[in-house]
Structure formats: C-alpha cells, structure tokens
Amino acid sequence: MTPTELVLAAVTAIFVDADVDAARTLLAPGYIQHNVAVPTGADPILGFIPVLEESGIELTTHRVITEDDMVVLHNTYNNAQALGAETLVAFDVFRVENGQVVEHWDNLSVPPAETVSGRSMTDGPTEVVDIELTAQNKALVEGFISDVLQGGAPDRITDYISTNTYMQHNPLVGDGLHGLGTALAAMAEAGQEMAYTETHLVLAEGNFVFSASEGTIGETPTAFFDLFRVKNGLIVEHWDTVSEIPADMSHDNGKF
Template structure:
C-alpha cells in the first residue's frame, strides 16, 4: 500500500467501518497521539471504536494531501456530540513508517457559517493539480506564513494573496483581501489579539499547502491549522480550523 492508502484504510477502519481488528493491523502499537483528549497508544484509540459506532458518528473526507511520510485529511464528523459538537470540522495529520500509522495530530472546530461570502468551512476546490509545482508552492506559503502570519513583514500580504480572486472559508471572514483586512481590523478594534508564534509543519501536494501552527487568540493558547490553494503563484483559497490548546491533556505528547 502507498502511504496515502495506509492512512485512508486506517481512517476507514476507525471511523467508517468500525473495525477494531483492521485498525489494529494498521496502527503501530506505540502510536503517538496528539489529540488532547485521547490517551496515546494504538490500544486507546482502537478502544474508542465501539463508543464511536454506538454514538452514530459519521465521517466525510473532503480533501487528502500527501508529502513524504505525512498525510493530511480535511474531514467532517457528524453526530459528534461525544467529541463536543453536533458537527466538527477537522484537519487530521497522520505519519506513516514501515507500513503503519505511527503518529496523529488533529485540530477540530464546531461547524459554523456560512461566512459573509456564502462559503462553508469545507466546500470549494478539491482537485490536486500541478504536482510539478509542489516545491514552488510550498516555498510561497512558507514565506507567507513567515512574513504575514508571524508578522515579520505583514505589508507583503499582497505579494502572496491574489488581489483578483481569494476564496475564504473561515466562517467569520468574507472573500478577498478586503474581507481579510476588515476582519483583522474588527478584531483589533475589539482588543482581540491573534498571533502566530510557531509553525510546526508545512505539507504540500501540488496546488494545496497545509500549515499547522500555534499562537494566541484573545487570551487563549491556540492551534491554527490552515490549508491554502495556490494558483499561478498566488494564494487563491483558504480553509482553517482554530481550537484552544488545553493546559491538561490525556498524554504527555503535547498538541504538536
């Protein structure tokens, strides 16, 4: 199996087929868990399978990108009250080694929206194209993260985001540079700080580039998982999930 197939099969066994035996065969016993509420190790997540099945939770995958040993999935979980909301939008990141899933990160946010431009948190483009430009697109988004999100040179935002077409899927923000600027201004006027302090991974596959970061939103220690679509050397679409990082977790692995 490819890296992607290993992850998709493991995800299906856990959240679609509810098959503990199949899941156990695809997860390393010492599987490293970064979800704050789930203990580490394969036995812990496999042990949740009957609970997930009985809850009636269903999963729907919108996008999958792969680079190296990492696979990023953009998912929706419905009937997810057992995990905190009726519907949760998530980015799940899995690392594969020796044919097994060995590590998992995620960031979940209750479904909200549509946003002022009528977009949902999960609709929009899905097709991966231009894989020959993966490195170029990754470099572009990496520079955007450094200059704009980390605040090293925020005035360069126009060099990275398309002024002609920028589709925004954050439930609070409208399309375009104007929508983004307006939302940031409203937050500033309300005294709400949004700050990216560290970016822990960037994964690129063709025209899609994913970044996992942490920082501050308001007064809360926060995880920001962002997915960008690049076209003709500019960022033209954006999805994200934002979630507070709890001080106490079910393991010692940390959020990242």
C-alpha cells in the first residue's frame, strides 16, 4: 500500500470498522504518540477501539495531503464524547515506515455554532491540483510563516496572501486581509496576542500546504495546525485548529 492507502486503512480500522486485528497489523508496536491524552505505543490505541465502537463515533475525512512518508488528514469526529467533546475538528498527521504507521500528531478544536466568515471549519475545496507546483507552493508558505507569522518581515504579507481573495475558516476571523487584521488587533487589545515561535512540520501536495507550529496566545503555550490553499502563487484560503499545549501529557514524546 502507498502511505496514503496505509493511513486511510488504519484510520478506517480504528474509527469505522472497529477492527482490532486489522489495526494491529497496520500500527507499529512502538507507535509514537503525540496526542497529549493518549499513552504512546500501539496497545493503548488497540485497547481503546471497543470503547470507540460503543460510543458510536463517526469519522469524516475532508482532505488528504501526502508528502513522501507523511500523511495529513483533515477530519471531523462526531459523537466524539470518548475523545472529549460531541464534535471535534482535527488535523491528524501520520508517519509511515516499513509498511506500518509509526507516528501520530494531532490538534483538535471544538467547532462553534457560528463563525465570523459564515464558513465552517472544514468546508471548501478538497481536490488536490497543481501537483507540479508543490515545491513552489511549499516555499511560499514557508516564507509566509517566517516573515509574517513569526514576525520576520510582517510588512511583506501581500507578497504571500491574495489581496483579492482570502477565504477564512478560522471561526474568529473574517475574510480578507481586513478580517485578519481586525481579529489580530482584537486579540492584542484583549491581552491575547498571538505569536508563532517555532514551526515543526511543513508538508505540501499540489495546492495545499500544511504546517504544525507552536507559540503562544497571551501567555498560554499553544499549538497551531494550519492548512493553506495556494492559487496563482498566493494564499487564497486558510483552515486551522488551535489548542492549548498542556504542561502534563500521557507520555514523554511532547506535542511535536
């Protein structure tokens, strides 16, 4: 199986079919876990599958982005009380090695009833196109992260984000550069200024580029998982999940 097929098979075994035996063949015994609430290793996942089945959890995968041995899924979990909320939007990131899934990162957010832009946290285009532009689009987003999100040269924002079309799926941010500026100003005024300090993963396929970063909102350590859609050399759409990084986790692997 390709990395994409392997990851989708593993997720299906765990969350859809509740097939412990299939999941056991797909997950490496030493599976490295970065979900802050789940112990590391395959056994905790395998042991939790009956609980997930009993809960009636439902998984919807909206987008799949693959780069080499890394696969990103943009997911919604419904009936997800076993994971901590009725509904959760997540970015799940998996690393594949030697025909098994060997590592997992994620970031989960509870979607609100309403968003500033009127868009949900998951709707919008899903098709991967412009494969030949993958490297170019990845470099664009890496520049945006360095110059704008990490503050290297924030005045260059229009070199990266379209001034005509910037569709926003963050629940608290409106469309366009004006919507972004308004939200950031309101956060700063409330003492909740957002800062990106380090980006650990940037993965791209065609028109989609994903990044996993850490930083702060106010003084709270925060994980930012972002997905950007690029068109004609500029970022035109953005999805994300944002969550606090707790001091205590169920393992020693860290969030990243």
